[in-house]
Amino acid sequence: MFDTLIDRRSVSNEKWSRYPEAVLPAWVADMDFKAPQCVIDALHERVEHGVFGYTGVSQDLLDVACAFIQKHYNWHVNPEWFVFVSGVVPSMNVTCKMLEPSQSVLTTSPIYPHFFKAPKMMNKEVTAVPLVEKEGRWTFDFEALKRAISPTCKLFLLCNPYNPGGTVFTKEELTHLGEIVKTHNLLICSDEIHADLLLDPKARHIPIASLDEDLAHRTITLMAPSKTFNIAGLNCSFAIIPDAALRRRFQASMGGLNGGVNLLGLTAAKAAYEGGEAWLEALRFYLKENLLLVQAFVAKHPRLKLLDQQATFLAWIDCRDLGVNPYELFLSHGVGLSNGKDFLGEGFVRLNFGCPRQTLKEILERMDTALLRTPN
């Protein structure tokens, strides 16, 4: 099913319209796969109904979302804790807007650009502490994080699983981070949008808010069916905020600026959480095989490096030894990757391997040619 080549140029979308036709796009984080059939059927049925009046979040959707979260992350959440928002990025902005003008934000780098754009958008200082390589994967530098916490720091923006790099933080790592956050009395905004795309069989997604009561009460967890079921264009996500006062602050910070989620987004989310499990299982299997191809490609080129990619369909490739701008190099050979510089990762590229294997092979062949033509 994931092998099917689907023409996306015939419909409006960001990924396939950024570059000329000669370029294969492998940048923005959506996949070239059809959503699960149960989602497509539910959307058809809802469209056929024909009346599209104002629509809120149904109890049924809340119930299936809670059941999914309990089953997959062993986290018991209450429907009252949910605030539906059109996207995870808007929720990050809403969270930064909650802070007082003098308060500042801490995060890590390299990172998905909105982690430093959201604080700036809300006129807040942001410090991004680089991750470090440890035992073959990217992880926190706890000492550097502690040193970076200034008296004005009030919020830690966490990305787990991590984009880019694909680290799935362990219970020990999250507990250690949690201790630092508690010592300095910070809030956490935890973006867990990639939680369902774990490719490493040894890894397990742990919502940081599920670790203990204290962390639950200082954390805004952001989740969505968008990456999981490839429905990002339906703009449906939610914040889970167990603490009632924090939830009210978040809602007040939205201040009537978020009109809620479109009814088709709500329809798709319910169908996906209810019936998308088999599709998701098959997707993860397919992505793992794609990752093997990417890893084999990197292994062939000693000037490239890829650490342990535990999650996501986004490979974070270290090209610093090439001595040229890798984004430009690969683009000139017909591959449109994400430029590491945009993530504060100069010399890296991010390759989206959420595509049919035939497309991925073509992408890797073009990259191979680019490297063969680039002298040592």
Ligand SMILES: Cc1ncc(COP(=O)(O)O)c(C=O)c1O
């Ligand atoms: C870590 C992370 N957060 C958020 C988003 C975007 O979320 P949304 O489309 O819901 O705003 C992405 C998309 O690539 C992402 O990788």
